[in-house]
Amino acid sequence: MAFELIAGSYCGAAPVPETALDAWNFDPFLLFALTALLILMRRDARGVAAVAVLTLAFVSPLCALSVALFSARVVHHLLLVLVAAPLLAVALPGRAGRGSAAVWFLLSTAALWLWHVPAAYDFALRDMAVYWVMQVTLLGTAIGFWRAVLGQEPGFQALLWALAGLIQMGLLGALLTFAPQALYAAHVVAPLSWGLTPLGDQQLGGLIMWVPAMLPYLVIIGHLARQSWGRAGGAETAGGETAGGEAG
Template sequence: MEALQGTFCGPAPAPADIWLRWNLDPSLLLALGLLALAVGRSRAGALAVAVLATAFVSPLCALSAALFSARVIHHVLMVAVAAPLLALAWPGRRPGSPSVSFLVSTAVLWAWHWPPAYDLALSNKAAYWAMQVTLLGLAFAFWRAVLHRGQAAGTGLLWVLGGYLQMALLGALLTSAPEALYAIHAVAPLDWNFTPLGDQQLGGLIMWVPAGLPFAVWGGFVARRGWQAVTKGLA
């Protein structure tokens, strides 16, 4: 059990050390390599692998052990960038139920931001990977349903909006919280000239506003594909 203690990304880095903190864990690199082989020549799949490498291999991984705001960026990259790219690389044969995947993925995202669950995930490697796999896997299921070619464009746009709104609401609640909620980030933000509460507020603000950018991109993608289908039908 001792081998499972501590964050997978290592201890919180000092600012002077951050660019030395690349995560070259062999099992991680192997998993990314296998994923790259699995997506083959798919451009969307290759981009997804690059995004996941940024999240888990680059110094962002170590920074997310120090700052809640960096962890938010890490999660946004997974659920709003890598997951929809993987959904394009591996589309299902039939459109799934976006309502079910939306409800489950939302519940899991919010549950992992419950302070005891979050602190556990960043202090225990098994819990950490449970967090990553469930967030990415359920987001993949959601986007696979939303981005499926058989999904009506109007319906898809509504679900993209819903996906953003639930994240924005969580971000707003974290931004307006009167005190810092996460014990795991009680000290490290001070080295980065943040108070724990200020770091949490920045993380919530990222969820609230900038996280809307990838959702806007995917909304534009759905709308463009729907328009192309209409014009093709009229031709």
């Protein structure tokens, strides 16, 4: 990865605590894309909520903060794959033919893990073109995964794939938490301004990915379980009524 396409960090220089709240990103191309998506999603509250989440991730000071801190980058990624992606998955039109949950699980897991390989991660943070490849592949594969999971009939398979997503996320978080040394050159210096060592920042990011990131999965798993139980209860009721009618 010695070459560069568009050198520089998309979100700008790593801010220090005194300037972090002023580090908003008003990139006109980004604002145009978010506005276009908002217009597309305007009739669906879940889609509007997804645009709000994407705005938080890319326009607010979180964008610049994620240049400084790995832990902030983890929050940024989790907003994409665990909040914006499932909201868009149920809001985007064309809900039929979502594809195999197994295929999308493999693709989304591969994207998440590959972009946390230190060489790939550091490359994305120093090159704006690669940065957007990172963002698009993370968000796109996560949308595909959640469309496949949430588009299935409620039942064991949907629950199984959501649980698989939880496990792989937790495993990556655990590996980052217990890594014996800081892995990312992009975050060797900036965390010191925030009172963190590079390793401490990485451990915080791993813990965020390991524990709080479980909550969106558990919410979705609970929703799928309730749908499955409701469907099973409805089928039993319908079966009982049919049997009663035949006996009568």
